[in-house]
Amino acid sequence: MKEIGIALLGLGNVGLGTYRILANHAKDIERRLGARVRVRHVLVRNAGKSRPEDVPASLITHDMKTILEDKDVSVVVELMGGLSPSREYLEQAIASGRNVVTANKALLSAHGEALYSKALARGVDVHFEGAVCGGIPIIRTLREALASDRVESLTGIVNGTTNFILSAMANEGASYADALRRAQELGYAEADPTLDVSGMDAAQKLCLLASLAFSARVSPESILVEGITSLTPTDIAYGREAGYVLKLLATARRAPEGLDVRVHPAFIPAASPLADVSSAFNAVLLQSAALGASLYSGRGAGDLPTGSAVVSDIIDTCRNLLAGVSGRLPLPCPPHVHDVPLLSSGERRGPVYLRFSVSDEPGVLGRIASVLGEKGVSINSVLQRPPRPADSHATIVVFTHDTREADVAAAVQWIDSLRSTRAPTQVIRIEEGPGVLLASR
C-alpha cells in the first residue's frame, strides 16, 4: 500500500485533535484513500511542554529544517496559529514543493493572498477548511458545490464565543460582564477575549468566506466591524418583545452600489433558522441564484470539529498527490479575486432599534421624534417606559422603518447632545432577511 508522509506543525488543541483523528480513523481513511497517511514529524516549539502520551517521542521535532529535509514529507499541516513563524514555515513548505493545509484564519486573513499566489506559482495545493467554522464544510461548499451558482448573500453566525455570551445574556438576563466571565470559566472565551468580542474574529472569517463566494478582495480593515461589548440584557428583552433575537451577524451581499460586507450585532426574527443557533454552534445561510436558500450549521471550533476539517483537507490533498494533480480548485487570489466596490456603511438602508435614555420630563419624546423626522428617520413603533424607582432616567425605544444609516447616525448625534438625554443612545440594526428564507412551520 502506498504511503503519504505528512508533518504537523503545532500540537495544541487542534494539532492534537488532528493527530488523534488520523490515528483513530486510520483504517477508514486508508480504505477511502487507497493509501496510508503517515505522520512523520510533529513540530513543537516549546521543548519543555509536556507531550500527550499517545504521540510518540520519536515524532517530535523542534526544527523546521528536519521536516523540510525529509524527502518523504509531501504535506505540511500548519496548526500553530499566530502570524509568525507560521507564515515563514508555510512559505518554506510551499517553496520546497509541499502541499500545505492550514487552519490559521488570522494568517490567511493577513497574508492569505500572498501565500495562495506563491502556491499557485509553485503548483502546490493550499487547503484551509479548518480556518473557518470548523464543524461546517463551508469552504468546500463555496469552492465546489457553489461553483455552478451565483451567491447573492451570505449571512452567518461565525463566532461561538459571542454567540455563547449573547445566548447566556438572553437566557439568564446576565450582564455582558457576567456572561463573559462564565464563558471564560467554561473555556468558551480566552483570557483576553478582545479578538472575539470586538467582532474581529468574525470579520476575518467573513472576509475569507466572501472572497470565495464573490471572487472579491475583502479585508477586515475595509468593512464595518462592531462588537458586542456595549449590549445589555435590557436591549435583548426589548427586542424579544418585538419578536427578535440578538446575534452577532456576519453578512455579505450584493447590492447595486457594491458589495455590502459587515459584522455587527443585529436583531433577527425569532422565526429565523439562525435565531436557533445557540452557544458554541455556528451557522451560515446562503442565498444563491439557482440553489435558493441553503443553511449549514455545526460546531464552530474545538479540537475534534476543526481537526476533522483539517483531516478532510489532508485526505483531499493526498487524493491530488495520488492522482498527480494540483491546482484542481481555484485559490482566492488573482486571477480569481478582484477589487470590487464596497458599499459604504452610511449608505446601507434598513430598520434599526434605538434605545434612548432620557430624563423623565414632558416633551422629551416629542423632541426626539422631531429630530428623527428632521433627519428622515421614519418611526415604525415606539415604546416608552416610566423610570424604575432605582433609575434616574426614562427609557424610550423606537423601531424605525428602513432608513439610511448615515441619517440614523446624524439623528443620534443630535439627540445625544440634547440636555434631556442621559446616556448615549443604543443603536442596533435589524435584519429581517434571514427570517423569511427557510422558516418555518
Next chain:
Amino acid sequence: MKEIGIALLGLGNVGLGTYRILANHAKDIERRLGARVRVRHVLVRNAGKSRPEDVPASLITHDMKTILEDKDVSVVVELMGGLSPSREYLEQAIASGRNVVTANKALLSAHGEALYSKALARGVDVHFEGAVCGGIPIIRTLREALASDRVESLTGIVNGTTNFILSAMANEGASYADALRRAQELGYAEADPTLDVSGMDAAQKLCLLASLAFSARVSPESILVEGITSLTPTDIAYGREAGYVLKLLATARRAPEGLDVRVHPAFIPAASPLADVSSAFNAVLLQSAALGASLYSGRGAGDLPTGSAVVSDIIDTCRNLLAGVSGRLPLPCPPHVHDVPLLSSGERRGPVYLRFSVSDEPGVLGRIASVLGEKGVSINSVLQRPPRPADSHATIVVFTHDTREADVAAAVQWIDSLRSTRAPTQVIRIEEGPGVLLASR
C-alpha cells in the same frame, strides 16, 4: 481557451434548469474552471414536444448514437429519469470512456452498484449530487468533508412532497386527502403521488446516503418503509400538545446489533432544528465522531436547485478531465461498500405514540393498560378524551417509554382484536434524538 464538450440527455425540468444555469453562469464557470463548458447535444426522446426558445434547434438530437460518435463529447449528463433507456445510455457512455453525471435517484437505487462498478473498471467518473436533496450538497459533504470522520447517525427530511403535505395538515388542520390535493394543485405532488407518499422516494434517497455514510450496501427493499397516508390532523394535534411535530423521517444509525435504517413518520421535538424544516425544504442532520452534530438544509428539488447540483458535478468532472485524473473519489460500490447486518425493525427500541379508538364504556382503559403491561410496553402518559357528539367512539392516547417495536406490535394486535376497539390503533414512533443536537436558545 480550452473547451469541454458535454451532452445532456433529457430536457425536462431539471434538464432545462441545467441548460440555463450553464448558459447564464457561463462566464463565472469559465473563470472558475479555466475552460469553457460547451453543450454539444441535447437528447430529446419525444420529437413532437415543443422546445424552449432558448435551446437552439441545432443542439437537439433524438439519437444517442450521434452523441456517442461525437469525439468531442467528454461528459454525458443523464437527466431523463426512469430506468430505461437511461441505464443503457449511461452504460454506453461509460463503455465509450465518457465521464457521466446523473440526477437519477431511482436508477442509482436500482442499478447504481452495477453502474459504479462499470465506471470504476473503465476509469471514468460518476457524479450524482443532483440525485438526492438537490439544494443541499450532501453527497459532496459525505464523500469529501466526512471522509475524515465516522458518521454515527444520519437523520433527514428528504422528501419535499410529504413535508409539504404534513406541514399543510399541521398548519391548517387539513385532512391528508385535502392536503394532497393542494400539493398536487401547486405542483408539489405528482398526479400519481405513490412514490412520494409511500415513503419509497425517501427510502431510495436514504439508501444512497447511507451507502456513502456507512460504506454499506443498503437497498430500499431491505429496510422498514412506511408512508404518510394513514396520518390524520388529529394525531398531529395530539402530538403538538405533547411538544412534538410530525415529519416523515429518514434515519440511518449505527446500533450495536447492526445498521438501523428506516423511513417512517415520526414525532420529533418541536425544538429540533428538523421541526422547522417546512414545505418543500429538505434537511439532513449528521452526527459524527469528530465533527459532532452538523445540519444541512435547502430546497429539495426543482429545476434550478437540482440543476445547480448537476452543474457543480459537471464542473467537478471537468476539473478532473482537465487534470487528467479519474476515480479521485471512491464510488459506493465494492471495494468501498460492504454487506452489513441490518437491525430488524422489531428489535428497534424507542418511545411510541398510540391512539386507540374505543367504545365509551367502563373498563376500556383498564383493559388496554393491562394488555400493554402484559406485553412489556411501559406507559409514560395517557390522555383520554370523551367522545365528541358526532363520534361513536372515545379516544385514548398513550405515550410510552422506550419499548421494543415487536412488543408494541404484539400489544396492538391484541388490543385491535378486542370487542371494545372501534378502529385500528394508530402507532407513530417518537424520535427524541434530533431535538437535542443543535437546539436551542
